[in-house]
Amino acid sequence: MGYTITEKILLSHAKGVKKIAPKDFIMANIDFCLGNDITAPISIREFRGLGRKKVFNQKRIALVPDHFLPAKDVQSANQALTLKKFAAEFGIDNYFELGEMGVEHALLPERGLILPGDLVIGADSHTCTHGALGAFATGVGSTDLAFAMAFGEVWLKVPGTIKLVYKGKPKKWVTGKDLILHAIADLGVDGGHEMALEITGDAIDNLQMDERFSMCNMAIEAGAKNGIIAPDKITERYVKEAIRRYKPPRKSYKIVKSDADAVYADVREYNVSKLEPVVAAPHLPSNGRPVSEYKDVRVNQVVIGSCTNGRSSDLKLAAQVLKGKKVNPGTRLVVIPATQAIYKEAVSEGYAETFINAGGTFCTPSCGPCLGGHMGILAEGEVAVATTNRNFVGRMGHPKSYVYLSNPAVAAASAVKGKIAHPAEL
């Protein structure tokens, strides 16, 4: 009986076992761990409580102050400073100050710090994003990160695997974001509980990395432990380019694929050629329905950015829709590139100019309003269309505000129309 890609990566990192099966508890060696300005201060406090003089490996830890930077208040500034001081004291290279900082799940792959075959944990639920590289990556808590920084290990329960098979050629304006919102609507917000989502099919073979990251990013929104896509030529091209450009300490990686006789808890097939862009209504990411079903939903704010859809191809797509258009007078447009490299590309390619000429804003990289942090908080009763990943009660501001999740083209079209709109309507 064979293993899935998730099981193979876990087995190769597990301590003291020769075989594994779903529901087994294992202690596993990690290749990389990460935390941010919200979660890492607790990890640092817990780590210091152990009284250890060294971290397990100075090059395998990243501390990214992406949530509240540029610091929104004194307390947030203090939290970022806690990370910076800890990194300096323990010789951790991967602390990213404002100016090179980006949203962690876009920044770390871009820098070649996370590689195919890795076992990655992060004190951030969207750590599952990195599964797009063919790595096992999962979100954990701050105490887990403290333990990992000290010992390079994590305890894990081996997940079962749900295989998602996407077939066909998507229509224009249908992106990876729509494919994953469609699956979350099918599975429900806890349909992937204690499961890996293995994302496969010819529709995925044709997706570039940006869209693959968007898909794995939202595995957690189906309650899954990780999302994962087997590495192929597209993955290797991306990874080799990142290594060439940034020269990370690790340059070799391992291509892992599922066995032909691997065992799956469930297999779901989706024909993407029939799909329309999907919009998920408040207050659950599983409320996805075709965009055409939303009639006259007035929109006060559009947010384009985040670890889900703040990458170059996302901004390019939004700029295509907004080129020569104006944002509706009743609507605000907030565009936030996920990293400095993406920011630079948006400037040099003219996307930034398009957003500004349309009457929108173009901001510095940050998680910003996605989690209701800053840079675009919603007032009572306000409605937003966002390319982010969650639309829970109060997520982007007031408990009585409303977030609809969409792809960047739908978000841009909605900014122009002032209501939820299909890009083809423009």
Next chain:
Amino acid sequence: MKLKGKVHKFGDNINTDEIIPARYLNTSVPSELAQHCMEDADADFMKKMKPGDIIVGGKNFGCGSSREHAPIAIKAAGISCVIAESFSRIFYRNAINIGLLIFTSPAAKDLLKGDVAEVDTDKGEIRKAGSKKQYSAEIFPRFIQDIMKSGGLMAYAAKRRK
């Protein structure tokens, strides 16, 4: 250990943004987080609750972000344990790692707002005070029991690595 406390009932998919909204995440001090515990699910929760009370949730309790601030806020508020039909994965491990008692049990369905619940934490037995009907909770695997008995993951780490 035996716990007895008044039930505060919540529905399915209670998420970490409701348990401790992100606007309060510019601190990690437990007592400060506790002041806003459950605020976006029930704005008056902290006025209604007393230390020792019990939170009862539905399915997928604690879904959403990885913020450990969520179980920390609940623990620091003085809630003795959380009972739910199921817990989201990261909340589940965070609760174990920081020593907040959690029980996965069908009792979560039948316990109602204002009930008094009794929990035998060693046996994993739950019942409504004054009722004979007894519910069992999912027993933690040995591995997890060791972490919990040590008082959380870091205490377990300190013991193992000395």
